[in-house]
Amino acid sequence: MRLNLKLNSILTVVLILSFIGCEGKKTENTSNQPKGRTITIVDELTFINKDGEDISTISIALADEPDERNQGLMDVNEMGQDEGMLFIFDNEELQAFWMANTPLPLDIMYVNNDSVIVRIYQNTTPFSQTTLPSEAPARYVVETNGGYALRHGITEGDKIRF
Numbered sequence: 001m002r003l004n005l006k007l008n009s010i011l012t013v014v015l016i017l018s019f020i021g022c023e024g025k026k027t028e029n030t031s032n033q034p035k036g037r038t039i040t041i042v043d044e045l046t047f048i049n050k051d052g053e054d055i056s057t058i059s060i061a062l063a064d065e066p067d068e069r070n071q072g073l074m075d076v077n078e079m080g081q082d083e084g085m086l087f088i089f090d091n092e093e094l095q096a097f098w099m100a101n102t103p104l105p106l107d108i109m110y111v112n113n114d115s116v117i118v119r120i121y122q123n124t125t126p127f128s129q130t131t132l133p134s135e136a137p138a139r140y141v142v143e144t145n146g147g148y149a150l151r152h153g154i155t156e157g158d159k160i161r162f
Contacts, residue, residue, distance in 0.1 A: 036077030036103070045086055045142065045162040047154050056152045057082070058144060060162065064088040073143055074101040084144040086162060092139040099128040105146030110134035115159045117142075120149050 039061035047055040059082060063069045069087050073079070089095065092113045099106070103126050110119040118136040123146035134141075142160060149155070 037075045039073070039076060039079060039083065039085060041083065043086075043162060045084070045160055047152065048159040048161055049153075050157055055154055055158065058084045058148075060084050060086045060142075062086055062088065072097070072102070073104065073106065075103070077103050079104060079145055081145065081148075084142055084148070087141040087143070089139050089141075092137045094136075095134040095138045095141060096131045097141065098131050099124050099126055102126055107144045107146055107149045108132055109142040109144075109149065109154070109160075110136070110138035111140040111142060111160055112137060113139050115140075115161065117154070117156050117158050117160065120154070120156055122149055123147055 041059040042062050043060050044057050045060045046057045049055050059080070061084075063072055063085055064087075069089070072087065073085055095110055097108055102124075105123045105126055106121075108121040108124055109117050112118050118138055119134050121132045124132065140160065
């Protein structure tokens with residue numbers, strides 16, 4: 001009995017010292033989910049139908065600088081259902097995006113100076129290097145989770161407001 005009590009005391013001390021020794025050390029990511037970037041929400045964007053009625057609103061991250069536009073949603077592994085990214089270009093001109101290094105299927109919506117959606121690509125293929133051209137001059141691009149436009153009835157000719 002006395003030996004068991006002594007062993008229990010020693011084991012308790014060893015456990016406490018082990019715990020204290022681990023304090024402050026980084027733990028490794030043991031999940032199977034690869035680490036990815038996150039987006040920083042800074043504003044809201046509303047989709048408006050051809051009758052001028054609000055369709056839906058998303059929270060958006062902005063990509064209005066060259067480095068931000070180049071990075072876009074690359075390496076972002078998850079995004080909230082009502083979240084997206086708004087790309088703002090200096091001029092209205094033909095644009096083209098692709099999905100290289102982008103693990104999420106996206107809806108990509110090209111928008112002109114008048115805030116009209118001129119082209120929508122729905123449920124794009126993750127990691128694809130196929131170019132997705134605007135086919136009309138665009139100043140803005142909105143990216144949402146794939147299927148968002150279809151779920152909310154957003155079509156070419158609708159508008160955005162941010």
